[in-house]
Amino acid sequence: MAAPRAALIRTFVAALLLPLMIAGIATASQSATLDSVRARGVLACGVNTGLAGFSAPGDKGEWTGLDADFCRAVAAAVLKDASKVRFVPLNAKERFTALQSGEVDLLARNTTWTMSRDTSLGLNFPGVLYYDGQAFMVRKGSFAKSVADLNGASICVQTGTTNELNVADYFSTKGMTFRPVVFERLVEVLAAYISGRCDAFTTDSSQLISERTRLPDPSGHEVLPELISKEPLGPAVRQGDAGWANIVRWTLYALVNAEEYGITKANVAEMSLSPNPEVRRLLGFEGDYGRGMGLDNDWALEAIKAVGNYGEVFERNLGQGSPLKIARGRNALWKDGGLMYAPPVR
Amino acid sequence: MEGIAAKARLLVQTLVQTWRNPKAWVDAAYDPRTRAAVFQALLLLALIFFAYEVVSNTAANLKKQNIASGFGFLNRAAGFEISQTLVSYSSKSSYVAAFMVGLTNTLLVSFAGIVLATLLGFMIGVARLSPNWLVAKLALTYVEIVRNVPLLLQLLVWYVAVLRALPLPQQSLALGAGSFVDVRGLHLPRLIFQSGILPVLIALLMGAAGALYLRSLAARKKLETGETTPIVARSAGLILGLPLLALIVGGFPSLDFPRLGLYNFEGGLTIEPEFMALLLGLTIYTASFIAEIVRSGISGVSRGQWEAANALGLARGDTLRLVIIPQAMRIIIPPLTNQYLNLTKNSSLAVAIGYPDLVSVFSGTVLIKQGKPWRSS
Numbered sequence: 001m002a003a004p005r006a007a008l009i010r011t012f013v014a015a016l017l018l019p020l021m022i023a024g025i026a027t028a029s030q031s032a033t034l035d036s037v038r039a040r041g042v043l044a045c046g047v048n049t050g051l052a053g054f055s056a057p058g059d060k061g062e063w064t065g066l067d068a069d070f071c072r073a074v075a076a077a078v079l080k081d082a083s084k085v086r087f088v089p090l091n092a093k094e095r096f097t098a099l100q101s102g103e104v105d106l107l108a109r110n111t112t113w114t115m116s117r118d119t120s121l122g123l124n125f126p127g128v129l130y131y132d133g134q135a136f137m138v139r140k141g142s143f144a145k146s147v148a149d150l151n152g153a154s155i156c157v158q159t160g161t162t163n164e165l166n167v168a169d170y171f172s173t174k175g176m177t178f179r180p181v182v183f184e185r186l187v188e189v190l191a192a193y194i195s196g197r198c199d200a201f202t203t204d205s206s207q208l209i210s211e212r213t214r215l216p217d218p219s220g221h222e223v224l225p226e227l228i229s230k231e232p233l234g235p236a237v238r239q240g241d242a243g244w245a246n247i248v249r250w251t252l253y254a255l256v257n258a259e260e261y262g263i264t265k266a267n268v269a270e271m272s273l274s275p276n277p278e279v280r281r282l283l284g285f286e287g288d289y290g291r292g293m294g295l296d297n298d299w300a301l302e303a304i305k306a307v308g309n310y311g312e313v314f315e316r317n318l319g320q321g322s323p324l325k326i327a328r329g330r331n332a333l334w335k336d337g338g339l340m341y342a343p344p345v346r
Numbered sequence: 347m348e349g350i351a352a353k354a355r356l357l358v359q360t361l362v363q364t365w366r367n368p369k370a371w372v373d374a375a376y377d378p379r380t381r382a383a384v385f386q387a388l389l390l391l392a393l394i395f396f397a398y399e400v401v402s403n404t405a406a407n408l409k410k411q412n413i414a415s416g417f418g419f420l421n422r423a424a425g426f427e428i429s430q431t432l433v434s435y436s437s438k439s440s441y442v443a444a445f446m447v448g449l450t451n452t453l454l455v456s457f458a459g460i461v462l463a464t465l466l467g468f469m470i471g472v473a474r475l476s477p478n479w480l481v482a483k484l485a486l487t488y489v490e491i492v493r494n495v496p497l498l499l500q501l502l503v504w505y506v507a508v509l510r511a512l513p514l515p516q517q518s519l520a521l522g523a524g525s526f527v528d529v530r531g532l533h534l535p536r537l538i539f540q541s542g543i544l545p546v547l548i549a550l551l552m553g554a555a556g557a558l559y560l561r562s563l564a565a566r567k568k569l570e571t572g573e574t575t576p577i578v579a580r581s582a583g584l585i586l587g588l589p590l591l592a593l594i595v596g597g598f599p600s601l602d603f604p605r606l607g608l609y610n611f612e613g614g615l616t617i618e619p620e621f622m623a624l625l626l627g628l629t630i631y632t633a634s635f636i637a638e639i640v641r642s643g644i645s646g647v648s649r650g651q652w653e654a655a656n657a658l659g660l661a662r663g664d665t666l667r668l669v670i671i672p673q674a675m676r677i678i679i680p681p682l683t684n685q686y687l688n689l690t691k692n693s694s695l696a697v698a699i700g701y702p703d704l705v706s707v708f709s710g711t712v713l714i715k716q717g718k719p720w721r722s723s
Contacts, residue, residue: 143608153609154530159706165425168437179610180427183700192700195510196529197619199609 030294031243045071046104067108082306126249133227135205156198253342254300258309265308448707459628467636492634505623533604536615541596549592557581620701643674
């Protein structure tokens with residue numbers, strides 16, 4: 001009798017423990033990156049070495065910009081402290097290797113989401129932070145009033161960029177020719193343009209506007225109206241960690257949803273009184289949405305408290321609150337005619 | 347190879363012998379030849395293992411990080427334009443074509459640099475030994491300053507401070523004969539041959555070969571009989587006449603003059619400022635080293651040779667040309683070839699000023715295709 005009884009007890013204990021074990025596995029290892037960020041207590045975020053409006057170091061070494069603020073939002077959502085970010089400045093060549101090799105947890109470095117990068121580099125792009133396009137800058141008084149007038153012109157472009165490929169594609173499909181003047185670094189490209197080595201300077205429109213502020217006479221130059229390419233700039237994470245990709249994706253959506261629901265950095269603290277169920281779910285007063293990602297339910301509240309909603313982040317770094325004065329354009333909310341659209345928190 | 351084969355044979359023989367006669371094991375173990383063969387075989391095995399480990403580890407790690415390797419990309423379209431192309435190329439050409447463009451650009455600037463640096467270097471080197479105080483000190487100053495300023499800095503000076511300061515195309519400086527210079531480069535008229543340039547070149551080569559033959563005939567005649575044969579007029583006739591004949595048969599070339607278009611000079615031949623800066627920098631820098639090599643070569647020829655030539659009544663120029671330099675060449679040539687190699691390798695500094703040489707066109711491309719992709723935005 002003893003043996004069967006022991007077996008019975010064992011089965012019983014196992015049956016009791018099994019759900020606990022499964023629950024334990026579920027909460028502890030949803031995301032390897034999340035675990036390592038928590039253990040380290042700081043988020044390693046790859047950013048541009050210096051691009052005004054996106055990520056640029058200030059006088060005291062503090063980073064400002066859209067990408068820098070996105071890093072802070074993720075840090076706030078995960079670690080409840082927006083200052084727990086280690087910014088890793090990366091040049092264009094190093095950026096993907098740094099992410100692949102685990103040197104950074106998140107790459108927020110005005111990086112275009114393209115198919116080959118998404119599918120064959122071991123990266124994932126959880127969303128779009130800024131809808132950009134490639135544009136051309138010329139001197140005021142130049143013959144060129146549109147890109148179609150640039151037939152035969154010398155064009156300065158940074159080598160190894162999507163821009164270099166786009167401009168070759170664009171001119172060959174239009175049956176036009178141009179003379180490429182290419183350099184490794186953006187400062188060299190800009191210096192060549194200033195000296196008159198080329199008639200036009202091409203890169204992403206936001207970058208052109210940002211670089212124009214560094215010209216000796218910004219008002220003597222204009223950006224031609226057409227965009228010749230789609231450049232959706234977004235954060236990138238390593239492939240194979242879907243849990244971490246979810247956290248980054250929903251932090252971005254939380255900022256966009258916050259703008260849509262009228263939640264701002266200033267009023268987020270009072271939102272616990274809001275009767276709006278969408279607001280209550282997003283900020284974690286109702287439901288268990290943060291837990292699903294292995295975070296606390298106030299993840300979005302922390303992120304918004306740290307940087308504000310998407311509109312605030314945009315205006316502070318790129319829009320009216322910044323020297324760049326870029327209009328929202330296609331980066332406006334979907335209900336204002338833009339492309340920024342976030343799925344509901346349900 | 348024979349050495350290896352002989353060693354292997356020896357090893358096998360020893361092994362067979364010792365196998366048949368177990369007592370020979372001990373002898374073999376103490377035979378230095380056997381020991382040497384065994385240790386070398388072991389070392390070879392270790393090297394093979396090491397090479398295998400390096401290759402397989404690299405491959406495994408690249409794969410783990412999702413970085414593609416291999417040469418399959420070479421046949422795909424490159425997708426970018428290159429400013430200076432000696433072979434036909436467009437953005438639809440393959441990566442192989444881009445590689446060839448980079449290679450020919452490197453060869454062009456290296457070859458032109460070697461020729462010019464040699465000419466300039468010889469002149470400065472000889473001037474360094476000139477009895478004229480001013481000439482010798484000027485040459486010394488040139489050598490000491492140019493040799494000790496880093497090449498990259500010199501390139502940037504030429505490119506940024508000199509060539510960037512030139513005016514815009516609309517205010518180009520006219521150099522006469524339909525040539526212009528501006529910040530976009532040097533614009534020259536281009537010769538266009540109706541029936542191609544090849545017949546003219548062949549005629550020129552034939553003329554030169556004929557002139558050389560005449561010269562050797564004259565030299566032999568002088569050795570045998572002491573008579574001097576005038577060959578200058580006949581040589582000139584050959585060198586100029588044959589190409590002229592080819593032109594008369596094939597049609598005279600027309601000149602294509604550069605004209606100012608909407609943005610740039612169209613037509614003609616444009617020498618890009620990046621090429622000019624790189625060529626200037628490489629030539630002037632390398633010439634200072636060549637000058638010192640030439641000087642040391644000439645100083646290395648014994649003083650007696652000068653005195654003997656002097657005693658025979660040769661002028662200084664003739665002494666140099668006929669007696670000293672031929673002997674100095676023995677000393678000059680080995681370090682000179684080193685300078686040629688240095689010049690070619692230094693041409694990779696082209697990256698800094700945007701000249702599309704092999705390194706700047708291809709190392710970027712290779713990096714990109716190895717999975718480190720189009721950068722920026």
